[in-house]
Amino acid sequence: MAAPGRGMWGSRVGFILAAAGSAVGLGNIWGFPTQVGRGGGAAFVLVYLVCVFLVCAPILIAELAVGRRGRKDPAGSLEAIRPGNWKLVGVLGICAGVGILSFYSVIAGWTIAYIYFTLTGAVAGSPEAIGQFFGGFVANAPLTIGLTFVVLATTAGIIIGGVRDGIERMTKALMPALLLLLVVLMARSLTLPGAEAGLAYYLKPDFSKIFDMSIINAALGQAFFSLSLGMGAMITYGSYLDPKENIARAAAWVVVLDTSVALMAGFIIFPAGFTIPGFDPSTSGPGLIFAVLPRLFATMPGGELFGAAFFIMLTMAAITSTISLLEVPTSYLIDSRGWTRQQAVLTLAGVTFLLSIPSALGNGASAFFSSLPGVGMAFLDLMATVWNNFALPIGGLGLSVFVGWVWRADEALKELEIGGGMPGAALWSVLIRFVCPAAIAIIIFFTVRDLLG
Ligand code: TRP
Numbered sequence: 001m002a003a004p005g006r007g008m009w010g011s012r013v014g015f016i017l018a019a020a021g022s023a024v025g026l027g028n029i030w031g032f033p034t035q036v037g038r039g040g041g042a043a044f045v046l047v048y049l050v051c052v053f054l055v056c057a058p059i060l061i062a063e064l065a066v067g068r069r070g071r072k073d074p075a076g077s078l079e080a081i082r083p084g085n086w087k088l089v090g091v092l093g094i095c096a097g098v099g100i101l102s103f104y105s106v107i108a109g110w111t112i113a114y115i116y117f118t119l120t121g122a123v124a125g126s127p128e129a130i131g132q133f134f135g136g137f138v139a140n141a142p143l144t145i146g147l148t149f150v151v152l153a154t155t156a157g158i159i160i161g162g163v164r165d166g167i168e169r170m171t172k173a174l175m176p177a178l179l180l181l182l183v184v185l186m187a188r189s190l191t192l193p194g195a196e197a198g199l200a201y202y203l204k205p206d207f208s209k210i211f212d213m214s215i216i217n218a219a220l221g222q223a224f225f226s227l228s229l230g231m232g233a234m235i236t237y238g239s240y241l242d243p244k245e246n247i248a249r250a251a252a253w254v255v256v257l258d259t260s261v262a263l264m265a266g267f268i269i270f271p272a273g274f275t276i277p278g279f280d281p282s283t284s285g286p287g288l289i290f291a292v293l294p295r296l297f298a299t300m301p302g303g304e305l306f307g308a309a310f311f312i313m314l315t316m317a318a319i320t321s322t323i324s325l326l327e328v329p330t331s332y333l334i335d336s337r338g339w340t341r342q343q344a345v346l347t348l349a350g351v352t353f354l355l356s357i358p359s360a361l362g363n364g365a366s367a368f369f370s371s372l373p374g375v376g377m378a379f380l381d382l383m384a385t386v387w388n389n390f391a392l393p394i395g396g397l398g399l400s401v402f403v404g405w406v407w408r409a410d411e412a413l414k415e416l417e418i419g420g421g422m423p424g425a426a427l428w429s430v431l432i433r434f435v436c437p438a439a440i441a442i443i444i445f446f447t448v449r450d451l452l453g
Contacts, residue, residue, distance in 0.1 A: 006071070006240075006335070007162050007163025007164060007240050008163060008164065008240050008241075008242065009163065009164065009168055009240050009241060009242065010164045010168055011168075012242070012245060012250065013172070014164070014168040014171075014172055015168075015237070015240070015241055015242075015245070015250060016250055016253045016254060016257075017168075017171045017172050017175045018167050018168050018171045018172075018237060018320075018323075018324075019228075019234065019237050019250070019254045020171075020175060020253065020254050020257040020258060021171035021174065021175050021317075021320030021321070021323070021324070022228045022233055022234075022237065022320060022321055022323070022324030023226060023227050023228050023254055023257070023258035023321075024175075024178070024257065024258055024261045024317050024320065024321070025104075025226075025317050025318055025320065025321030026104065026107055026108065026111075026314070026317065026318050026321065027222070027225045027226040027262075027321075028226055028258065028261045028262040028265055028317065029261070029262075029265040029289070029313070029314050029317055030107075030265075030288070030289045030314070031222060031225065031226070032048075032222060032226065032262040032265055032266065033265055033266050033269040033270070033281075033288055033289075034288050034289075035048075035218055035219070035222045036048075036202070036266055036270075036281070037281030037282050037288060038218070038281075038282055039209070039215045039218055039219070040206060040209050040215070040282070041201045041202060041204075041205070041206065041281070042201070042202055042203050042204050042205035042206070043205040043206050043207065043208075043209035043210050043212075043215065044209075044215055044218070044219055045202065045203075045205070045263075045266070046205050046210060047210060047215055047216055047219040048219040048222060048223055048262075049259070050219075051216075051219050051220045051222075051223040051439075052223045052227070052255065052259055053255075054431060054435055054439070055220060055223070055431070055435065055436050055439045055440070056220075056223045056224060056227045056229055056255075057227075057251065057252075057255050058400075058428055058431040058432045058435075058436055059227075059229050059230075059396055059399065059400055059432070059436055060227055060229060060234055060251050060254065060255065061247060061248055061251045061416065061428060061432075062399060062400060062403040062404075062412065062432055063229065063232065063233075063234035063235045063238060063399060064234050064235070064237070064238035064241065064247045064250070064251055065238065065247055065403065065412050065415045065416055066078065066081065066235050066238065066399070066402075066403060066407070066412075067232075067234065067235035067236060067237065067238025067239035067240075067241070068238045068239060068241050068243070068247065068415060069081055069412075069415045070235070070239060071239050072239055072331070072335040072336065073090065073094070073232070073235075073236060073239070073328070073331035073332040073334070073335040073336055074089075074090030074091075074093045074094060074231070074232025074235040074236060074328065074331075074332070075087040075088075075090030075091050075093075075094060075232075075332055075336055076090070076332070076335045076336040077090065077232075077235050077239060078090045078235075078402065079336075081407050082402070082406055082407060086398070086402050086406060089232075089395055089398035089399060089402065090232055090235070090332075092231075092391055092394065092395050092398075093230070093231035093232035093233075093235075093328060093391075093395045094231075094232070094328055094329045094332045095329075095391070096230070096231040096387050096391040096392060096395065097231055097232075097233070097325050097326065097328035097329045098325075098329055098348065098351065098352050098355065099355075099383060099386065099387040099391065100231070100325055100383075100387045100388070101152075101155075101322060101325040101326055101352050101356075102352050102355040102356040102359055102383060103356065103359040103380045103383045103384055104318070104321070104322060104325060105148050105151040105152050105155070105322055105352070105356055106144065106148045106356055106359045106360045106380060107318070108148075108151045108315065108318035108319065108322060109144055109146075109147030109148040109150065109151050109360075110137070110138065110144070110147070110290065111311050111314040111315045111318060112147050112150065112151070112311075112315050113137065113143070113144075113147055114290060114294070114307075114311040114314075115308050115311040115312055115315065117133075117137075117294070118294055118297055118303075118304055118307030118308050118310070118311055119304050119305075119307070119308040120304075121298070121304055123294040123295075123297075123298060123307075124298045125298075127276075127278075127291070127295055130291050130294055130295050130298070131287060131291045134287060134290045134291050135364060136364075138363035138364060139363055139364025139365045140365070141360065141361055141365035141366075144360045144363070144365075145356075145357060145360045145361075148353065148356045148357075148360050149353060151318070151319070151322060152322075152326075152349045152352060152353050152356070153349070154319060155319065155322040155323055155325075155326050155349070156326065156345050156346065156348075156349040158170045158319075158323055159323055159326055159327050159330060159341075159345055160341060160342055160345045160346075162341065163240050167323055167327065170319075170320070170323070171320050171323070174316045174319065174320055175320065177313075177316060178261075178313050178316045178317055178320075179261075181309050181310075181312065181313040182261060182264050182265075182268070182313060183264075184309065185268045185306065185309065185310055185313070186264050186267045186268050188300075188306055189267065189268045189269075189271045189272040190267060190271055192271060192272060192275050192300075193275065194274065194275040195271035195272075195274070195275065196271075197271075197274040197275075198269075198270035198271035198272065198273055198274035198275070199267075199270065199271055201270055201274065201281065202266050202267070202270040202271075213446055214446075214450070216443075217443050217446045217447065217450075220439060220440075220443050221388065221389060221392075221393070221443065221447075224392050224393065224396060225388055225392065226258055226262060227254070227255070227258055228321070228324060229392065229396055230391070230392030230393060230394075230395040230396035230399070231328060231391065231392060231395050232328055232395070232399075233324045233325070233327075233328050236324070236327055236328050236331045237324065237327075239331070243418070244418060244419050245418075245419050246418065246419035246420040246421075246422075247415070247416050247418075247419075247422075248416055248422050248423065248424075248428075249419075249420065261317075268310075269288065269289075269292075269293065272293065272296045273288070273292050273293075273296070275296070276292065276295060276296060279292065289314070293307070293310065294307060297310070326345065326348060326349065326352070329344075329348050330344045330345050330348055333347070333348070358379040359379050359380040359383055360380075361379070362378040362379035362380050362381075363378060363380065389447050390444075390447070393440050393443055393444050393447070394444065396436070396440050397437055397440040397441060397444065400432050400433075400436035400437050400440065401437055403432055404429070404432040404433035404434075404436070404437070405433060409428070409429035409432055409433055410429070412432075413425050413428075413429065416428075
């Protein structure tokens with residue numbers, strides 16, 4: 001039974017925008033184009049779409065169903081449906097929320113700084129100069145730590161207001177603005193002279209790459225992260241959903257919005273990138289957003305404004321995601337531990353801030369955290385690997401086994417059929433029982449193998 005006074009979304013649109021806001025983030029606008037660049041262009045896009053529809057959409061639906069039936073945080077919801085050790089899957093997700101937020105908020109802080117840098121024309125000059133500017137900026141400890149604090153404080157300030165008056169109200173304002181900015185930037189990029197080269201790269205697949213295991217692995221991981229799956233964010237958001245609402249229909253909106261934004265980000269970045277002489281998407285890595293795009297903005301008429309608009313959009317996308325990352329552990333402390341919302345939010349934001357400091361320092365400010373002895377990785381990259389490449393897939397595997405076999409797909413379908421039935425129920429139950437666990441188990445295997453090999 002839901003605790004009295006527990007939060008609930010005010011409307012269906014409010015829920016969809018909040019869930020889509022969680023999904024749409026740095027992962028779509030920064031991560032997706034970076035992965036497309038590494039994975040060789042259109043072939044990656046194709047594999048990504050298959051992963052979204054066959055593996056991720058069924059898990060999204062499953063997470064929402066668990067939350068709505070359990071009516072609690074991820075651990076509490078699993079426990080409410082089947083008492084026992086399954087709640088540990090939820091606990092792992094709650095830890096992942098803090099872990100991911102700790103490095104995600106560092107990067108979100110960079111995007112805030114770049115609003116200012118592009119607006120004032122601070123990022124200018126040769127490609128090398130722009131790259132060096134980025135390197136110098138991320139190595140500035142007081143500045144990047146300060147900005148991380150701003151991100152966490154903003155996030156905490158929003159979710160302290162609660163589900164409806166905090167999260168829903170904020171995402172309802174930010175998401176339409178974000179979509180509008182995306183369309184404007186896409187129109188600008190597609191009409192640049194020379195945009196065709198980027199379009200060809202982005203849309204014409206090299207079919208020999210489609211069965212490349214490392215591409216499939218990267219695409220599934222990216223799709224998981226992009227849809228905020230594997231750590232119970234969607235369990236938490238589903239737990240605030242009206243008991244009469246149809247889950248699959250709402251989930252379809254979230255999938256379409258998230259995937260469209262990722263695809264649109266590609267339509268902004270590749271046509272623009274390819275107009276720069278010597279642009280190589282496969283080697284630009286994280287610099288794609290912070291070095292390649294500013295280079296473009298610096299040479300474009302009105303570039304300061306477009307540049308600032310781009311980073312404003314990226315910051316908004318990031319904040320609606322940090323909200324969901326913090327809300328998951330918050331809901332756990334409230335629902336399963338009896339804390340007040342205020343205590344939970346402030347404590348978690350504080351802990352996350354402390355944990356974010358090594359990630360902020362590991363980009364040149366501290367030699368130790370920039371290349372951890374024995375690991376040879378920056379602290380931020382280590383955190384991203386642990387949480388994104390391991391915790392999320394393990395959580396997703398646990399969740400699909402739980403829903404498909406423990407709670408059982410036919411029982412879950414009763415929750416899904418509320419409010420207008422469940423189209424494709426038979427297909428969903430095959431996907432959640434067989435396809436999702438098998439696909440995730442395979443990517444975990446390949447991730448471990450790549451790490452050891
Ligand atoms: N989906 C967000 C992005 O694409 C990040 C995110 C928010 C997330 N909440 C999550 C990822 C929960 C995994 C799990 O940027």
